[in-house]
Amino acid sequence: MNSLPKQLPPYIKNENGELWLTEDERENLKISYRIKDIIFSDQSPFQHVMILDSYDFGRMLVLDGVIQTTSIDGHIYNEMISHVPLQFHPSPKKVLIIGGGDCGAAREVAKYKEVEEIHMVEIDEMVVNVCKEHLTDVSGNLSDPRVKFMYTDGVAFIKEHANTYDVIIIDSSDPVGPAKELFSYEFYSNVYRALKDDGLMVCQSQSPIFHMDVLKQTHANINKLFPYSTIYTATVPTYPGGLWSFTIGSKIPLSLSESKLMPTDTKYVNADVLKQCFQLPQFMKQQLL
Template sequence: MSQSHIDRTWFREVNTAWDGYSVSLGIEEILYDEKSKYQDIMVFKSTSFGNVLVLDGTIQCTERDEFTYQEMISHLPLNSHPNPVKVLVIGGGDGGVVREVLKYSSVENVTLCEIDEKVIEVSKQFIPSMSSCLSDPRVTIHCGDGISYVTEHTEEFDVIITDASDPVGPAEGLYELTFYEKLKNALRPDGVICCQGETPWFDLPLIKNVIGYCRQCFPTVEYALGNTPTYTGGSIGYILCGTNPARDLKIPIRHFNDVELDAMNIKYYSPEIHQSAFVLPRFVKKVLTEEVNIVI
């Protein structure tokens, strides 16, 4: 369980599951600190990473490095689908994933399903670089439970992106087998999903379990890694699944060149990054592909 500590001018993210480790950021000013119906929400202005959104003591995003995560969790699945038209984003009330999805001209509708309306409100106020896109006419906002939403919408979406926080509180059900079964049912033919995949430095048992659930539901399942400095361990994983067994999710469909990437304001993702993200460290690959004991 995560807890936040304010130590004079420092914010410390401490998780009881990560003994002896914490992430710390210098605080310039606390901008917002309230409890919503679902969780504690805090925003502070950091000394070097801009405004920081914290939910239940866990850093969700910072203005300085948020693009690393938003681009990967969005462009990995979008660039693994031949023609994404209708996209569902579960979680992600800060708007970062929606912002990236809207960069594809083929996308006609993006539904944001966020359980906590307060996250959307706070993000609009304090992180407009991420949330201003939510006013785009192609965006539909549904404030409610993601599991219930996908249950009620079958064969409707080309791509589903689950921008979930850690598996505690309102996000706990997003890491269970039944959820991935419902995700598959909500996809159109040739559909793709991408889920936040935690960090192998601290969460390998959980990652292994979720990968196992996904393999029961999808013919193609892959795990990718990217770098986000303010996330625990400095890295974050992405679980990519597809319904088309003939499609290699590790190979991007569109090979954007530098001019196109600049026009889309993409700063981290590229076709080369797409392919290299699936080249895993040996200790991760062994755990996810073989029956071995998890020891780090």
């Protein structure tokens, strides 16, 4: 414990010699993770950034006290937000990722040889740098020359591009603070404009258990803009409620090609998961379809 800073970051408490991170963004639910070590802790211009080493989930990226991704389950989210849209696109050459500072989505996209350019637009350079250095289980210490990092506001960036991308992945944090605009109708309409004529987008659309309102609104917005849309789910253990939703908007009909190769080194997604993730539980069908 010699590496501990003299003053503990907010969100972390020392209880009888044990360090605990408590997530309390929900008013009536707190999840506490026992921490081995604080690897990195600093305030960026945008948020408080930590890399923690936890007992149950390995290393974690924590922004403003909220876990974003971990060594143990980060791949579930990152594989699902990347491979599903890429499997739908007939020939993804130019991919834009908005957010995704942990680099996990870019790492998954880079597994497709046909992809020529990956533009990563992340507002917070500190997040990318610490994930590349300290969270390599998730980031893979990404150094693929096809990835171009742009540290700027995704909302402003998207307005300046039209008919440019094959696939756009919106890998945002929760719709509070800086990420709020990434859930707006105006933003999605700019995403539509930035896509090529056969392009498609995906976004994380929150927990169907706790934020059905956000999922409903996101799906309604995307469904209004795009001729084709669909919702899929995955189970992400460190996200409250476990069940997580993603929404796709597409300019072309959504059909999975049997001939499209899935990278062989995935840990969660496979051809079976690709088929099952669109089969929604009854309460979601009733409220959404």
